[in-house]
Amino acid sequence: MVPTPDAPAPAPLLSAADVRRIAAELDLRPTKQWGQNFVIDPNTIRRIVQAAGVGPDEHVLEIGPGLGSLTLGLLDAAAAVTAVEIDPVTAERLPQTVQEFRPASADALAVLHADALRMTAADLDAVRPAAAPGGPTALVANLPYNVAVPVLLHALAELPGLRHGLVMVQEEVADRLAAGPGSRVYGVPSAKAAWYAQVDKAGTIGTQVFWPAPRIHSGLVAFTRREPPTTAVSRAEAFAVVDAAFAQRRKTLRAALAGWAGSPQAAEDALVAAGVDPRTRGEALGIEAFARIAEHGPRRAAGEGSA
CATH class of the missing domain: 3.40.50.150 (Vaccinia Virus protein VP39)
Incomplete structure (x- = not known):
């Protein structure tokens, strides 16, 4: 050889x-x-x-x-x-x-x-x-x-x-x-x-x-x-939900998202429309669910926050 x-x-x-x-x-x-x-x-x-x-x-x-x-x-x-x-x-x-x-x-x-x-x-x-x-x-x-x-x-x-x-x-x-x-x-x-x-x-x-x-x-x-989970809302809108959900991570999403949505009831309405139990906490949701919540919540012209 x-x-x-x-x-x-x-x-x-x-x-x-x-x-x-x-x-x-x-x-x-x-x-x-x-x-x-x-x-x-x-x-x-x-x-x-x-x-x-x-x-x-x-x-x-x-x-x-x-x-x-x-x-x-x-x-x-x-x-x-x-x-x-x-x-x-x-x-x-x-x-x-x-x-x-x-x-x-x-x-x-x-x-x-x-x-x-x-x-x-x-x-x-x-x-x-x-x-x-x-x-x-x-x-x-x-x-x-x-x-x-x-x-x-x-x-x-x-x-x-x-x-x-x-x-x-x-x-x-x-x-x-x-x-x-x-x-x-x-x-x-x-x-x-x-x-x-x-x-x-x-x-x-x-x-x-x-x-x-x-x-x-x-x-x-x-x-x-990979592609973003949705094109229905912007990254900034989805990230606003993420930030709100984890700012008070021990609270249910109904309570944690009250400020983002305008009231606890408005938060609950957005969660239900997105197919998310209002009693859930943010740590249980993936980015796809946060994006769905953003689709059904108040549209904000805010920037990307901590993105």
Whole structure:
């Protein structure tokens, strides 16, 4: 038999020593303000990229790239990466890191120095990498713990072209995002995320793969975009019902939605018309039921609230 050649070794990713070296060069001390916990374990990066299922023809959006550990892994798997970074120091350094470790992929990276909670599709389009086939189709990110849910929901709302993704968040947040009706951790994040996508927990990450090491484990959350549950009401109208239902989650929906509907009786009328028992609590309903309630309630011109 003719021996098969050995598979080429994977391209190097940032080691713990690399991360600390770059941080020292920048005189950077990770801050809680921006949720900076840098991944220092290459095997964890490979696990995340593999679990994300990124294709070679995809343009990936990465939020909070930090020093570039995950960025390098994504550049190996995708056609292009746009990284959104709020820290001006790490945003400016990231292209240099890519040039050092992946010189052939330099044109496949774009960096947007911005707050991810305020980024727009136009912002991303303005810095699109030369190698990008189009707008981002996947979101893969180690999200800052303190803003993970609003950042994820904002990205899903602002970028309908995101078809799938994988984000790393605080483990209890991962459990909430993936929870279904009836779970004790099901709530506003669960219901709102379900408007956009099928959301599942995809694993747990320990503390020692980060620098500095957080006190709690992280969770991987995978999502796949799907059509909204209805076109009869807007996302803002459905989310207004979700917010009202969970603002007083121990109360029945008749009582919890009284303010939203105008009175307890009006809330009951909307619930009955939607086929929901007024004695039910919000934690028992999926996003489809919240959307039906919105269809039968007062139409508000309110914004998206906490969406």
